[in-house]
Amino acid sequence: MLKLSKKVEYGLIAMRHIAAAQSVSSAKEISDRYAISHDLVAKVLQKLAKAGLIVSQQGMNGGYTLARRAADISITNVIDAIEGAASAGIVQCLTADDGICSIYDNCTIKNPLGKIQHNLHQVFNTMKVSEIV
Amino acid sequence: MLKLSKKVEYGLIAMRHIAAAQSVSSAKEISDRYAISHDLVAKVLQKLAKAGLIVSQQGMNGGYTLARRAADISITNVIDAIEGAASAGIVQCLTADDGICSIYDNCTIKNPLGKIQHNLHQVFNTMKVSEIV
DNA sequence: GGAACTCGGACTAAAACGGTCCTATTTATG
DNA sequence: CATAAATAGGACCGTTTTAGTCCGAGTTCC
DSSP states (O other), X not given: OOOOOHHHHHHHHHHHHHXXXXXXXXXXXXXXXXXXXXXXXXXXXXXXXXXXSEEEEOSTTOEEEESSOGGGOBHHHHHHHHHOGGXXXXXXXXXXXXXXXXXXXXXXXXXXXXXXXXXXXXXXXXXXXXXXO | OOOOOHHHHHHHHHHXXXXXXXXXXXXXXXXXXXXXXXXXXXXXXXXXXXTTSEEEEOSTTOEEEESSOGGGOBHHHHHHXXXXXXXXXXXXXXXXXXXXXXXXXXXXXXXXXXXXXXHHHHHHHXXXXXXXX
16 A cells, blocks of 8 residues: 555666666666566566657667656656556545546545645655656 | 555545544444445444544444544554554565565665655655544 | 444455566667 | 567466455443
């Protein structure tokens, strides 16, 4: 509960590695360096690339580089890229666009939870990849 | 990911209810009022009682009342009571006392994660039950 | 004694998580 | 041109967590 998933954890490690690297970084390079599953980190990198946080270079000697400055990439960006922006809610009624909530209008804690969520997001938004290098 | 569990959600609803109530509140009263599983909310209440956040009154017309002022109970208190204090970490290497971490000294993001975790805890520590009533 | 409670263990279905495997495509290099 | 090293991505799987049920037992009021 309230734990970061391994994917996000690997994503952050990878982002830091790429940000600190001089040239392109391959999935193998990262998986070796941190003793992480290659396939898994590769998938995470693909998601980060698809989200536009890093750019891929295919083929031999390929790999990834940052798509923009590390100071312009927040932890929220990384989390959203990997988990999907829909995971942004602390409870489902704050997450879903449809606003489905079984407790419905009986729910007395929706507003305070919204405030908490806002504060949490602030934490992740404020911290940039540049700060973890 | 980063979602509150249903138990915690129910726990917060229950705490709010009890804090706002004039007399004792039973599990049935709460489960009826918010259309929640009775057994589940009953278990949550037991945990809250065991953690000393609320006091139980057994037998007929029994139920629960706050053990101390709502302003003196933080969201962290509620979460810890329900999930166990061991769940306090954002990643396992920050959670476990043994400090086990597969990435071990290769882990480059431990310190920044620690900072993030500290900020998150601050959010939950600052918010009190009295603020959700 | 019975009704309405709390207490708490055992159990289960479903979903999420962490991870593997396999195949296709792209690209530098000998 | 063949091959090796990469990315790209779908399919699958075992384990753990989650959310919830069920049941038996103890308590207290009427």
